[in-house]
Amino acid sequence: MTSPTNTPPREKEHFLPYPFTETQPPPELITQGAEALLYRTHFLTPSTPAALKARPSKPYRHPTLDARLTKQRVLAEARVLVKLSALASDPANEVKVPAVLSLEWDASRKVKGLTGEQRGARGTPGGGAWLLMEWIDGKSVKDLLREWDLWLKEPGSTVPADEVEAQEEAVKKLLRRIGRAVGAMHSKGAVVHGDLTSSNIMLRPPTNTSVQNGSAAMTDNENAKTERKLAVPPNLDGEIVLIDFGLATQSVQDEDRAVDLYVLERAFGSTHPRQEAWFDAEVLQSQDGYRGSFKGSNIVLKRLEDVRMRGRKKSMIG
Amino acid sequence: MIAIGLEGSANKLGVGVILQPSKGGPAQILSNIRDTYVSPPGEGFLPKDTAKHHRAHVARLVKQALTQAGVRIQDVDCICYTKGPGMGAPLQSVAVAARTLSILWNKPLVGVNHCVGHIEMGREITGAANPVVLYVSGGNTQVIAYSTQRYRIFGEALDIAVGNCLDRFARTLNISNDPAPGYNIEQLAKKGRVLVDLPYAVKGMDCSFSGILAQVDELAGQMKAGTLKDPSTGDAVTPEDLCFSLQETVFAMLVEITERAMAHVGSKQVLIVGGVGCNERLQDMMGTMARDRGGSVYATDERFCIDNGIMIAHAGLLAYRTGFETPLEESTCTQRFRTDDVHVAWRED
Numbered sequence: 001m002t003s004p005t006n007t008p009p010r011e012k013e014h015f016l017p018y019p020f021t022e023t024q025p026p027p028e029l030i031t032q033g034a035e036a037l038l039y040r041t042h043f044l045t046p047s048t049p050a051a052l053k054a055r056p057s058k059p060y061r062h063p064t065l066d067a068r069l070t071k072q073r074v075l076a077e078a079r080v081l082v083k084l085s086a087l088a089s090d091p092a093n094e095v096k097v098p099a100v101l102s103l104e105w106d107a108s109r110k111v112k113g114l115t116g117e118q119r120g121a122r123g124t125p126g127g128g129a130w131l132l133m134e135w136i137d138g139k140s141v142k143d144l145l146r147e148w149d150l151w152l153k154e155p156g157s158t159v160p161a162d163e164v165e166a167q168e169e170a171v172k173k174l175l176r177r178i179g180r181a182v183g184a185m186h187s188k189g190a191v192v193h194g195d196l197t198s199s200n201i202m203l204r205p206p207t208n209t210s211v212q213n214g215s216a217a218m219t220d221n222e223n224a225k226t227e228r229k230l231a232v233p234p235n236l237d238g239e240i241v242l243i244d245f246g247l248a249t250q251s252v253q254d255e256d257r258a259v260d261l262y263v264l265e266r267a268f269g270s271t272h273p274r275q276e277a278w279f280d281a282e283v284l285q286s287q288d289g290y291r292g293s294f295k296g297s298n299i300v301l302k303r304l305e306d307v308r309m310r311g312r313k314k315s316m317i318g
Numbered sequence: 319m320i321a322i323g324l325e326g327s328a329n330k331l332g333v334g335v336i337l338q339p340s341k342g343g344p345a346q347i348l349s350n351i352r353d354t355y356v357s358p359p360g361e362g363f364l365p366k367d368t369a370k371h372h373r374a375h376v377a378r379l380v381k382q383a384l385t386q387a388g389v390r391i392q393d394v395d396c397i398c399y400t401k402g403p404g405m406g407a408p409l410q411s412v413a414v415a416a417r418t419l420s421i422l423w424n425k426p427l428v429g430v431n432h433c434v435g436h437i438e439m440g441r442e443i444t445g446a447a448n449p450v451v452l453y454v455s456g457g458n459t460q461v462i463a464y465s466t467q468r469y470r471i472f473g474e475a476l477d478i479a480v481g482n483c484l485d486r487f488a489r490t491l492n493i494s495n496d497p498a499p500g501y502n503i504e505q506l507a508k509k510g511r512v513l514v515d516l517p518y519a520v521k522g523m524d525c526s527f528s529g530i531l532a533q534v535d536e537l538a539g540q541m542k543a544g545t546l547k548d549p550s551t552g553d554a555v556t557p558e559d560l561c562f563s564l565q566e567t568v569f570a571m572l573v574e575i576t577e578r579a580m581a582h583v584g585s586k587q588v589l590i591v592g593g594v595g596c597n598e599r600l601q602d603m604m605g606t607m608a609r610d611r612g613g614s615v616y617a618t619d620e621r622f623c624i625d626n627g628i629m630i631a632h633a634g635l636l637a638y639r640t641g642f643e644t645p646l647e648e649s650t651c652t653q654r655f656r657t658d659d660v661h662v663a664w665r666e667d
Contacts, residue, residue, distance in 0.1 A: 061570045
């Protein structure tokens with residue numbers, strides 16, 4: 001009855017391109033996303049942490065198509081990051097992104113001074129690509145909101161109503177700041193992200209002291225705390241940093257911006273049912289959110305209404 | 319408990335009888351038969367002709383299904399029918415048939431969401447507990463994951479469905495619609511070698527197919543005029559190459575959005591349902607992706623991938639067992655019925 005496609009997962013080493021195979025200590029795999037593997041490594045000196053986004057070639061795709069898409073995407077991502085990083089000199093800048101350190105669009109292409117072995121040459125184009133970026137400390141909004149949900153549901157500890165209200169206000173404030181950051185990216189950056197989700201929005205804790213060396217240990221600590229449920233709500237202060245511009249494009253079209261918001265709205269609704277009801281009012285409509293973030297936001301939000309209606313099989317009333 | 323299911327949201331008319339043991343355990347398929355309305359090459363199926371086909375055959379199929387199942391009318395607990403989504407006229411003709419049976423036999427009606435029918439049948443057949451579901455057919459393209467008693471849509475086609483894109487390209491090439499246009503494209507694609515450049519339209523977890531169809535139609539025109547050449551060899555591009563390129567491109571998009579949804583919800587299982595899910599190249603690509611993530615893909619064969627009555631009976635009976643019924647005066651059907659509108663009362667997690 002069932003197709004015999006249930007083979008056990010094969011043990012495989014994760015894609016790590018040269019020269020990072022030589023890095024000491026070796027890069028540490030942080031997560032495997034859909035498109036890429038994220039490693040934590042360092043840049044030039046071990047005290048400068050860096051994020052390595054390695055895009056392996058996708059064996060399910062036709063090699064020609066794969067090479068084309070991989071190159072297009074890693075270059076587009078780097079261009080967008082460089083463009084947005086250039087805004088950082090503006091003191092009023094509200095959109096932060098990781099800085100680009102270096103990249104390679106085809107790890108198996110012929111480069112002077114590299115042996116075939118180092119390139120991992122396989123006779124076909126498309127050995128994968130990589131992008132080295134500034135390391136962002138902190139947690140994703142997805143994790144923070146999940147922690148917040150856990151804190152709220154924590155059995156045995158009845159949270160006083162005014163405390164809940166204060167914390168709800170903190171979440172709403174965070175949502176408004178997200179709206180602002182997305183607005184700044186759209187207007188000042190002239191960039192649409194293409195894959196806005198709560199896991200692609202980071203919150204970088206305020207850095208008073210240089211904690212870079214201790215940050216790994218700190219993260220471990222925090223993880224331990226999360227596991228034994230939360231007695232205190234997560235801290236929602238810090239700088240919003242947008243990450244993962246793998247599907248980003250440079251565009252000022254209202255349509256593209258509206259679709260960007262729609263993607264975020266849908267991903268948010270399906271990931272955070274508890275906070276879904278606040279999304280429209282805080283992220284989008286608030287004067288401290290998207291609506292108030294730039295002059296043309298009204299037109300984009302109007303367009304968003306059209307985009308929402310466009311999903312297939314929508315119930316049409318009236 | 320036993321339910322009979324009537325499906326007719328597109329050009330397939332299906333009737334199935336299912337038995338779900340009240341003590342639990344796997345459901346038994348007592349009968350599952352189908353009659354497909356096939357339109358001539360170069361044409362799609364029109365709603366009025368399809369509805370006519372369904373009206374002409376529904377009584378015969380119901381009788382045949384009951385005989386094959388070996389159940390008496392008094393053994394049937396409820397009559398399940400497709401409430402939507404789908405084409406209006408075929409849906410209506412099947413809904414009328416279901417109402418008639420309900421009054422005739424004095425049995426309760428259960429209106430079923432077609433997409434949920436596919437998902438539940440896929441889960442039952444493959445045993446996938448909580449997969450990310452890719453539902454791909456002539457009318458639907460959705461990436462779905464379960465959360466808090468809803469099947470939530472993570473990604474979907476923004477314009478035409480992927481099956482519609484394939485079917486319409488089959489019309490452009492004048493390929494036969496028997497047994498299905500998509501099947502014939504798949505056979506041609508197996509002989510294709512050249513990959514022509516087509517647009518690749520993924521936006522987050524959504525995708526779009528109309529631009530690709532327009533482009534490949536344009537290329538087909540050039541091919542017929544004999545002006546389309548493979549840029550690297552200079553050989554003429556064949557219909558097989560175009561089918562191959564179209565499949566490679568749209569399936570890569572589908573696998574990509576599915577992978578993104580899997581990464582997002584942290585699931586390692588994929589279930590493919592819907593008519594396009596029969597395509598072995600798609601199953602193959604999905605399998606490669608899933609294995610790379612340390613997961614696995616679940617797919618069913620044409621008996622359950624292609625629209626059928628048994629899935630409607632199965633999903634309807636699941637709902638009926640939680641106390642859900644559709645009163646006769648509310649037994650309408652609708653062309654637009656979102657997957658996430660259904661309250662999945664039968665799942666607890």
